Amino acid sequence: MSVLGRPESQSFGSFNSTSVEPGNSFSQQVNENDGQANIADAAISEDLEGKIISVGARSREEGNMGEPSSQDNRSWVWTRFSAIAMPGKMWTPKGSLKPRENREIRCTWPGCSFSTTDEKRRGSTSNMLRHLNVRHRITIKDHSYLSAIEVLEHNLIKWIINTTQPFTVIEDSAFQQIFIDLPGVFLPFTSACSVSRRIMDKFDTYRSQLKADLSTTCKTVAISLYVWTSETELPILAIIGHWLTPGFDYREKVFDFKELEGI
C-alpha cells in the first residue's frame, strides 16, 4: 500500500497496488516462454497458454536468466520473482535422477530482500506464495495478467502522474520517437486528451476499489484534515483516512483533496 512520504510510495505508488507490477513481469515472462528462445525477433509473442503476451524486445535480458526450466515456472508467482542461474551448483529433484542447475530466486518487489533457491524450495512455490501474501499482500485473487499494451499504458500513466508531467508530454516528437524506434512497440495513445480520459477512467476504478477496501477492512476510521490555500488561490481541503485492518495492518489513504465550496 502506498504510504505518504515514504520512499516506497515514490517508486511504487501505483494505481492499484495489487495489480501486476509490469516492470517485473516482463523480465519474468521471458523465462516463462519455454522453448521460445528466439522471441527477440517476434514482435509480440504469446506463451503456450495464450494468456501472457510478452514484448519481444525484452528478451535481451535473457542473458542473465537461467535456462528456462521445466513445468514449475507456470505459476503466476513467477511474475513477481526473478531467477538467476547459479552455474556449477546442481541439485536433484525428488523422484528424479537427473541433476539440474540450481537457481537463486529473488523477490522483485522494490527493496525486498527475500530470496530462496530451487534446491531449498524443492520445486514448490508455496513459500514464495506465502511471502507475497504476507509481505506484499498479493494473492492470486487480485492478481491479473495484463496484456503488454495494457501494461505499457498503465506504466505511462503512472509515470506521467508520479513525475507530474504535463499531459502534452505524450505529443512531444522526441518522446514519440523513442517508441517509433523500438521494434514492435507502439504508443497506445498519442494525444493529451486521451491521457486525460484514461486517467479519469483509472480514477473511477480506483475510487470504487477504495470503497470496497473500506467496507471490508475498516471498522472505524480516524481522519486527519487541513485546509490550505494554494498559490493559485484554491482553498483546498485534504482528508486522509487512517485505520487498522482486523489483522492490525495500518492503512493510510487520501480520502479527498477538493476545493472547499461556499466561500
Place this chain on the structure above:
Amino acid sequence: MRRYLTLRNLKVFDLLPFYRYQAAVRYLIICQSGSHTGDNLAEAVYSCLSELGVELKLHTITADNSNNNVTMMSVLHQRLLEKASLASTNNLLFEGEPSLVRCLAHVIDLVFKEIFKNLKADTISNAEAICDSISNGIISDDVRSGSFSVIQKVRVLAIWISRHSGRKQTWRRICQITNSSERYIPCDVASRWNSTYYMLQGALDAQTQVTEYIRLDPEISFLRLTPADYTTIREIARFLLLFEASTRVVSSSRPQISFSLGVYWELFDLLQAFSDREENFSDCQENIAEAAQAGMLKFQRYYSFMDESDTYYTATILDPRFKLKWLKKMLGKEDYELIVGDIRSQLHAQYGHLSAINMELVTESMKNRADSKLNMTLSTQSQMTQAMGQSSQTSDIDRYFDSEVMGDIHGAGTDEKWLLNWWCRHTAEYPCMAAAARDFLAIPASKAAVEKLFSEARDVLGPRKQVMSAERLRVLMLAKNM
C-alpha cells in the same frame, strides 16, 4: 475544563531514541484565510465520508486548534447523529468536540512562537525590511544602534548575504580562505519553529566567517556579534536543542498516538526545569527562563484542551508496556482515579459486548474439540468449564487493567509495528481491548501526513500549471497517492 492536572517533575522517557526520524518534515507556508467556516468544512467532510460509505465509522479527527475546526466538529456531530438515527444504529463513536485530536506538532509550534516572542525574536518580514533599508541607504538610528535581539541580528545577516550574488561570492571566498564549510546561514521560516534553531546553530558553526564577513562589509558593521552575543546564541541553541528531538517525533510520517502523552509531559517538564532554573539549567540566562515560563503558560492552555478528551489517555493505556504506569506516575491520586475510572467504564460500554460474543465462540470451539477427542475424561471437561466460567465473569477489560505491565521487551523500542503485532497476537486473549486498540491506535497524533500531501500538491501545480482546475488537481493528487 473538566479537570486540571497536577504535573510533577518527572522524566517520562528519554527522547533520544527518536533520533531515527532524521527526515525533516517539509512544512508549507500556510495561509489561513479565515473564510473556511466550520459549517462549510463540516459539509465537505460529511460529503466525502458518505461518498466512501464510512461516515458512521468515523472515530476521531486530527486537525489544528483553529476555531473553525471546533465548530466543524459540533456541526458534523449533529449531521452524523441524524444519519445514525436514520440508520437506527446507536454505536456512533464520534462525539463531536471531544473527538478532535489536536495536532501535536501544531501545539508545539504555537508554544515556540510564544517563546520566540518573549525572546524578542521579531519577524522575518521585519528582518527583510531592515535589509531593504540598508540597501536603500536609509538606516534608522534604532537599527544602527543595534537595538535588536541576537536572533534578529543573525536573521538579518542571513537574509542580507543570501539576497545578493556578490555577497554570496564574498562569503564563499572567506570560507575558502579560512578553510571552513561553505554553508550559508539558513534563514528561518515562519511555519516551522525549529528552522530558527537551525539558523542559530548555523551562525554558531560559522563564527569565523561571520566575523570576517562583517569586517569586510562596512554597510552592516552594526550587525557585529560580540562575545556576549555568542554566549546568548549558544544558550538559546542549547535550550532549543532539547525540544528539537520531540518536534521531529511528532512531525514524523506517522507519529504514534500512544507516545503523545509522553511527549506532552516531557515537554512540560523541560519547560518547567528551564523556567525554575533547576539543577542542570541553573546557569541559564534570565530571558530564557522567562521565555520558558511564557511558553509553559501557553502549553498549559493546550494541555487543558487535550485533557478534555480521553483519547490520549486511552491510547497510552493500550500500550501493554505502559498501561496505567505513566498515568499513575504523572497524575495526582484523585485525577488518576477519576480518569482511569472514566476510561474503564467507557471501554466497558463501547466494547464490553464483544466479550460475550467471543466467549461463545471460544466455548463452541472448545466443545467441538472435546467431542472429537473421545478419550477425554469427564473430569477434565468439568475442569475446563469451571475455568471458562471464571474467566467469563471478569471481562478482559478488567483483566487487562488489573494485570501487570510488561517488562522491558528487548528490541521493541519505539517500533510502531511492535505494538500492532502485540495486539494482533493477543486478540484472542483480550477481545474487547483488541477492538479498542484497533480503533485508537490508528489515530495519528499530528497532521504531518496532510502537510506532506500539500507539499506534493505544490509540485503538481508547478510553475507552469497555475491554471489547473481544482477538479483536475483532485484527480491527480488522489491518483498519485493510490
